[in-house]
Amino acid sequence: MTEMSGADMVVQALVDLGVDTVFGYPGGAVLPIYDALYKHPTIQHILVRHEQAATHAAEGYARSTGKPGVVLVTSGPGATNAVTGITDALLDSIPMVVLTGQVSTALIGTDAFQECDTVGITRHCTKHNYLVMDPDRLGPIMHEAFHIATHGRPGPVVIDIPKNVQVATGQYVIPEKIAHKSYRPQVEPDADAIAQAVAMIAASERPIFYTGGGVINAGPDASAALRQLVALTGAPVTSTLMGLGAFPSDDEKWLGMLGMHGTYEANMAMNRADLIIAVGARFDDRVTGRLDAFSPDSKKIHIDIDRSSINKIVPVDLAIVGDAGRALDAIIAGWQAAGHNGRDLGEWWRRVDGWRATRCLDFPEKKDASAEIMPQRAVKALFDATRGLDPIITTEVGQHQMWAAQHFGFAAPNRWLTSGGLGTMGYGFPASVGAQIAHPDRLVICIAGEASLQMNIQEMGTVSQYRLPVKIFILNNEWMGMVRQWQELTYESRYSNSYSDSLPDFVKLADAYGWTGLRIDNLGQLEDGIKKMIETPGPVIVDCRVAQLANCFPMIPSGAAHTEMLLQPSDVTGTMDDEAKALV
Amino acid sequence: MKIKTEAGERHVLAITVDNEAGVLAKITGLFTARGYNIESLTVADITADHALSRITIVTSGPPPIIDQIIAQLDRLVPVHKVIDLNDAGEAHVEREIALVKVAGTGDKRIEALRMADVFRAKVVDTTLTSFIFEITGTSDKVDRFIALMRECGLVEVGRTGVVAIARGSEAL
Structure with a gap:
């Protein structure tokens, strides 16, 4: 004292x-x-x-x-x-x-x-x-x-x-031990529930892991445990936006993200599964689509540290309250103790491969050097150029965020920083500042939209002051793209206030703050522009001009089921009934 | 499009919380923020050192919502325990107190006094032209008494809301 x-x-x-x-x-x-x-x-x-x-x-x-x-x-x-x-x-x-x-x-x-x-x-x-x-x-x-x-x-x-x-x-006074009077979250999973989970997974013919931010929050060991359990069971894995990185995107068992802008294979597998193992994920409305059609034939195991997340949206068959990592470890131990080898999931994987064959993330594009850049191509090029550099990626909120989630691959947790639940435009750039402060020698890139970036663009001064080598990669389509996309889907393309008028010249703005500013106008400049961004010391802002009217697919429209994905622009009708309009 | 709401069943929740500033606001705010009903709420501290309060909330909702209310309450940092007194069927006792002021003279005044006697309501104050009755009982009984008093010159009512406790020798 x-x-x-x-x-x-x-x-x-x-x-x-x-x-x-x-x-x-x-x-x-x-x-x-x-x-x-x-x-x-x-x-x-x-x-x-x-x-x-x-x-x-x-x-x-x-x-x-x-x-x-x-x-x-x-x-x-x-x-x-x-x-x-x-x-x-x-x-x-x-x-x-x-x-x-x-x-x-x-x-x-x-x-x-x-x-x-x-x-x-x-x-x-x-x-x-x-x-x-x-x-x-x-x-x-x-x-x-x-x-x-x-x-x-x-x-x-x-x-x-x-x-x-x-x-x-x-x-x-430093308290000797923090033993809170009333706040004692349950961390250790219940042993009986773990045993049931092991038996349910072993008996399942069409299992799928549906993982979320809870796996990331449980620490790198939880991600390692997830990988081990997936390898043991042979089941496919999908993840929420918040959970990306917990499972490596180059693994053959990875189906990509699920939900509104998830992959066709992830959503179809969720719909047709006979067992969903939800780990640190909370059945958000962006994940489930229309609830009464959400995975109708599956049993559901839900592992979550927050009891109030269980049965909040989707009733489950087995609840496991506890830390995601400890629960995964316990299931692995139970699995091995029981001597399970896993069922032959060959038939299930054949169906998954059938859905994969739709190649739902493909997009039409012109290949000549003077062609406009498709935003998906820009993200893929950024991903290709940073392989081996182990970058930390932050995003703002909107179309660019979904394209980044779809086309940028992550091999490890804590490299993907995005605003999921609140969907906060203006999150990504300051988040990249925080990540760069914590990791001064790492490559930190904020994938931004030109609209979101402006919500906290004043932080360019902070970056200059602390000489942070943050890179901002703007997918500039001159629209609040996701708003415009919804207006096309729901309001017959009445573009009410969704055009990004009076944009600043981002290259000149970079100059004003003592940054390097680059502009990429066409496909021929894309790879060199990204290379220059990475090689330039100090902060860089890249104004990457992309196809203005590209939309983010695949998409489960408001009020639709996992099986009712729009795979391409021609699936869009432009109108919706009031029930669908009222859903977020 | 019309917005639909789901009918529910009545539940009495007993919640022990830290007796600190802001805790009641946290609890009532949870109900408003998540769209749950509060039919009545009572709160007072219950320990010798004034460290804990007991909140009794009467709420209603379909069973999954009641489960969710309990889970949401339970994870609040200052909440020690949440008990659904309906879990044990009818095995709990509920009481509510009302103070009921009735004004009038002549036959109505006599009739009010007679009915108060039937309901075992006590007269706690009187003037030549008014009574204040104190009535204790279930909310139903209090409701019925107040309804009768409306015919006898009712001018004002104050109610405590429900307090409830489980039957038997076990503590919460």
Whole structure:
């Protein structure tokens, strides 16, 4: 126990918790903490240009390292600007601790300058939050907050600290052991359920693994366990957007992503399977399509660390609450102990290969050098050019995100950073900043759309300040492409406000920030342009002009089943009934 | 297009939580954010050190929604325990208190007093022109008493909402 100011306690706790990086922006109500940081050079503070970007950078840091991201912002607008990133972290289960300044305790509730009810506003977009009214509570709360953010299903935790609590002195206490009174998530899976799962998998003729972000969150060992279990059982694997990388995309058992923009083979296999083994995935509406037609003939095993995810959307036959990695390990052990060799899945694989033969990710394109670039081609070229470089890829949200998910392959977890649940445009670029800070020597590329990028484009200044070699690869089609695609599908191509008018000259913008700017206009320039981007030291922005009206296929339209995929533009009718329109 | 809603069954949930600022808001906010019903809610601290509160919520929904409500409540950090008192069938006791003010003179006043007697409601305050009755019982009984009082000069009602506890010797 040591007597110190609240601000010093905050910083000391960060040091004690092993935090090396804080993403933040100063302001009146956090000045004492900023002053304390000044005296602690071991903690690197990354000054962003907007608090939302601090939260996404922290997410990028967290997703690429597995460690919690830390954010420091001021009261009022600092806190409200952070809300989008906090919500994003909640929906994608990203461990994050956000420290917000607050007006002094005597001023709380008086509509003081830069006051907002931060704990009230963030109550439902955090896993947990605190308002610290007593400096003696700061030590225990800081340590407990990191525990809660990183244990069980990870998520964001907000600690709101009034300015006088930062200034006042108190006893800094490190709790010996964090044993929370009420928060005790179940990590170890139930042995009987594991035994049942082993028997169900062994008896299945048409099994499929449906994996999600929970496998990534459970750490690299969980991804290794998934690979081992797939090899043992011989079953095909598909994954959600959040789960990409847990299973290598060049493995023959990989079917690609499932869901709205998933592959035909993944969705058909889900529909026809007799057993779905869901691991750390939550049956999101983007995955299931029309619920009453979702995998009608299968038994379902659901492994999830969050009991509330089980039976929330799709009723399952066997629930396994626990850590994805431990559950997979237990199933492997059970499988081996029982001496299972797996059934002959030859007939099942023949059907899967039949669906694969549709080659659903193929796209029409012209091959001459002056031809316009199909966006899918641009992603494939980027993937080919970065093989062996083990890049970290972030994306914004929209068509480019789906093309990246479809055409960029991942061999390992923590290399694919994207906003899945909340679908936050403006996520990708600041996330790449966080990933690059965590991995200074790695190639970090943000695959962006020209519209999304502009939502946090001010972070170019942050990149310049810290000399981060981030690469932004814009698939520039001059449209909010996914909005336009839906308008074509649903609203007879009435393009209401979906054109990206008045775009900046991205090459000149790069120049203004001291970056390198490149422009790629046609197919002949594509490979050289990407090569130049990779070889150019420092930050690079590539304005890759792509076919403006290309749409993202395959696609399960709103309110349709897995078996009703649109495979090509000619499948689009342009109208929908109200029931389908009302679905997201 | 019309928006459809599903009918449900009534459930009484007993929830123990940390007795801290914001916990009630967290719980009620969960119900509004996820579109669950609250028919009644009561809360008070229940331990000698004031560390824990017990919240009794009467809600309704189809069985999968009730399961989901319990799972969602259970994962909140300050929630210690969630019990569905309906799980044991009718094996729980429910009570609600209402204070019922009735104004009037003459026959209506006499009739109000007589019915209060039948319902075992107590008179807790009186003036020459009014009574305040205190009635304790199930929500049904309270409803019926209030309905009768409407005929006898009812002017104001305050109700506590339901508190409930499981029968038998076991604790929650």
